[in-house]
Amino acid sequence: MGILEWATSPWGQHVPIHIAWFLIWVAAIAGLVFFVVHVIYLRYFARAEGFAGAVTPELAVHVPERVPRHSLAARMFHWIMAVAMFTLLFTAFLPKVGVRFNWVAYHWIAGTVLTISIVFHVIHAIFWMDFWSIWPDKVDLEDALKRVRRFMGHPAPPPRKFAKYPLENKLYHGAIIATGLSVILTGVFMMFRVRTIFFPRNPYLFGDMTWGLMYVLHGLAGVGLITLVMVHVYFAVRPEKLDITKSMIFGSMKREFYLKHYDQERWAVEASTLSSKSDGKNTQV
Ligand code: HEM
Numbered sequence: 001m002g003i004l005e006w007a008t009s010p011w012g013q014h015v016p017i018h019i020a021w022f023l024i025w026v027a028a029i030a031g032l033v034f035f036v037v038h039v040i041y042l043r044y045f046a047r048a049e050g051f052a053g054a055v056t057p058e059l060a061v062h063v064p065e066r067v068p069r070h071s072l073a074a075r076m077f078h079w080i081m082a083v084a085m086f087t088l089l090f091t092a093f094l095p096k097v098g099v100r101f102n103w104v105a106y107h108w109i110a111g112t113v114l115t116i117s118i119v120f121h122v123i124h125a126i127f128w129m130d131f132w133s134i135w136p137d138k139v140d141l142e143d144a145l146k147r148v149r150r151f152m153g154h155p156a157p158p159p160r161k162f163a164k165y166p167l168e169n170k171l172y173h174g175a176i177i178a179t180g181l182s183v184i185l186t187g188v189f190m191m192f193r194v195r196t197i198f199f200p201r202n203p204y205l206f207g208d209m210t211w212g213l214m215y216v217l218h219g220l221a222g223v224g225l226i227t228l229v230m231v232h233v234y235f236a237v238r239p240e241k242l243d244i245t246k247s248m249i250f251g252s253m254k255r256e257f258y259l260k261h262y263d264q265e266r267w268a269v270e271a272s273t274l275s276s277k278s279d280g281k282n283t284q285v
Contacts, residue, residue: 004216009208016212019219021096027223031230038234047151050158051263059264066252067269069164074129077121078248084114085229088183092222104194111187112198118184133164139266140167163266175228182221186214 003023004016070078087110091103125131143159144167150156165173192202193211206214236245247253258269 011208013208015208016216018212018215019223023219023223024093024096024226027226028230031227031234034227034231035234045151049147049150051161052158053160053263053265055259055264060259063255063258063264063269065255067255067258068252069247070251072251073124075248075251077117077124081114081117081121084110084117085225088114089222089226089229093226108187108191108194108196111184111191114180115184115188118180130164133267134170134173136167136170137163139163140170143167160266161261161263163263172228172232175224179221179224179228182217183225186218186221189214190218 003020005018005020006014007017009015088107091107091110095101095103125134139160140163146156146159150158189205191198192205195201203211235241243253243257
């Protein structure tokens with residue numbers, strides 16, 4: 001049983017046509033295994049972490065009761081993208097596991113919404129947000145090494161608290177970029193295979209092998225997104241992360257949560273509303 005399904009083209013060429021659909025179950029089970037392993041890790045292996053750098057009263061006094069985290073534009077992007085993503089996952093995979101309905105139109109419409117929302121997000125991130133806050137930096141890598149050494153019982157100084165996004169979130173964001181761009185780029189071309197309002201149908205745009213590989217990449221990235229979305233929702237509903245999740249609804253988080261979990265120098269917040277992005281302060285855009 002291979003991970004791809006193959007067919008013979010009218011010219012006798014052996015071509016892949018899409019992924020084997022059992023991979024849907026592999027991805028869903030991988031998500032469930034992640035939940036179980038993480039719960040076991042927290043229950044039996046995780047240690048209370050000490051952090052370098054205490055909260056300085058001079059800086060803490062400037063932190064407002066509610067710390068701004070996500071602007072209205074960023075929150076709207078997040079929730080529009082979430083609705084598009086769930087619609088894409090359900091319309092793509094329910095028919096493959098036996099729920100029959102006319103899914104293609106709902107799918108490409110949701111795909112178009114996702115594509116537009118991602119284009120908006122990229123422009124917003126480049127010109128208005130603190131673009132580098134989501135990419136791993138030197139401190140993240142040094143602290144990751146310290147955390148691994150301490151976990152293994154080796155001597156290492158305590159890591160610093162996190163910046164706005166911990167390394168784990170940054171790596172997750174990287175995985176979403178890779179899978180998201182893969183489904184979007186292939187999906188836009190795949191719209192030439194079906195009837196949409198954008199351009200005339202043209203199934204001859206590419207040869208059978210190229211189309212086949214495109215469907216395979218679309219499917220592989222698509223099932224990857226099943227696992228990634230499950231992991232994302234799992235963390236969003238974990239009790240200790242609820243303050244972060246609520247900030248994606250209301251835009252801000254409690255002062256105590258911020259002081260406990262974040263490094264004031266790495267994610268600086270001031271009571272006096274918004275500061276410029278060039279100084280790395282909380283811009284909340
Ligand atoms: C979460 C993201 C997505 C997932 C999980 C997903 C999954 C899938 C799957 C499994 C198929 C069936 C492919 C096959 O039969 O081999 C499909 C088809 C298709 N997808 Fe997506 N997709 C996603 C995003 C997108 C996006 C962003 C677009 C457009 C920009 C798009 C456009 C299409 C089109 C047009 C088809 C129909 C192709 C056809 O019937 O010939 N998809 N998608």
